[in-house]
Amino acid sequence: MLQNSTKNLTPRQVYEQKERRKGVVIASVSTFIVLALIFILVPTAPGWEAVQKSFFNKEVFIKTFPKLLSAFWIDVLIFLWCAPLIAILGLAIALCRDVQSPALFPLRIFGAIYTDIFRGVPVVLTVYLIGFGIPGLGLPRPYNSPYIWGSVALVLTYSAYVAEIFRSGIESVHKSQRAAASSLGLSNSDVMRYVVLPQAIRRVVPANMNMLIALQKDVALLSFIGPVEIFRQAGVFKSLLANFTPYVGAAIIFLAVTIPATRFADYLLAKQNRERS
């Protein structure tokens, strides 16, 4: 290796190497100081013992963790049926906003209004309004299930965001691609289906991964309208045991899923940036 054999390096390379080493040393020292301060200072806080007892209680953690984990399965299920519906509806809305024909102008307006409304209202409000409002119409069982209407609320909200992502992807495909496809005599819908969309969808995969991660967390909002998923389950334990540790347990479970997913999304994005440059 060139770096190891100093005698082969030019003075400039030696200088660069020294600078790099200096950087590593400074970063290590400053990280160490910050960590040391946290470990020394936090336990000296007056409320530390109380916090430790009510948030980081080992017995409570061990007792509640398995139940939390099985409650998390409900989150996973809700996520699994919402995600494909969001992809389909989001794409449909994005296509609505791209239609050129004047006869279909109402579709464009609908697409614009839809995205404005559902991006403008906090998710939790949509969950409340739809989750309580629609079953309130007097729907019979099982059609009044909060699982259904909570999922509908999530699908409607996230589709609005995903539609915007797809639309940005569609617009990012250079117009020369459309021109080349049209010049062969392809119809507008074929141009979209075979030339524009495949490129657009690929480009927005990283952005959509981030939406999936956000959705995975927002599934917990359904707890407000009934389903005993992980957040609700943690709340039940909190009341039962008068201890906040279950919330920490729930947070750990979420992180166990979202951190790898986030890293994967970052990896996809970095890969895409490399390919484009």
Place this chain on the structure above:
Amino acid sequence: MSKLRVENVVKSFGEVTVLKGLNLSVDEGEMICLIGASGSGKSTLLRSINLLEPIDDGAIWLDGDDISLPGLDPQPVRQKIGIVFQSYNLFPHMSAVENVMLAPRRIYKKSREALRPEIEQLFEKFGLADRMDHYPDQLSGGQQQRVAIVRALAMKPQIMLFDEVTSALDPELVAEVLDVLRALKAQNMTMILATHEMGFAREAADRVCILHEGEIIEEGKPEEIFSHPKHPRSQAFLKSVL
């Protein structure tokens, strides 16, 4: 009757009038080279003939039919008129052969298997037989441009338009694309080229048209145009490029 006739075509982009009542007629099997400075309207003319740009006034006749009529469905016209662009514009998510097959598959509703023999023949003819399954980013510029030409030819057009197809290529790759154009001429393909390859225009064109600010200021046999240009603008332009 000429194969294609462009009659008093006017085209503006906002304030800028790019084509100012341009006239051009092309006979069957003729190869026409459009030369002129950048911005003289060569590309716009080709794009208008392919109906990628709607014209503001005038008419474009193909076999005696006005293809520029407003409201006319452009698809059947485009199937008869192929165009190849400076920047190749291959579809990056498809292999070379898929790029070529897309339009015939969708428009003539033919299966890949039914198309394969004739498409293979086209690839072979242009020296691309071993590149059929490559993706555009695995091909050199010259290969990409040849695939783009094959893609247009697969629709069996009656006229081919070439918009500065060698301008984006590295100099050593220009020849392979020009060879393709010569081969097409040998088959009597009706062609209109916008080009900066003066040597090629001189050697291969049946007629050379010099465009200046949206008009054809001079046209004729290449030897006349290149040796004795009459219009002062043509003289100035040719002096600057030759």
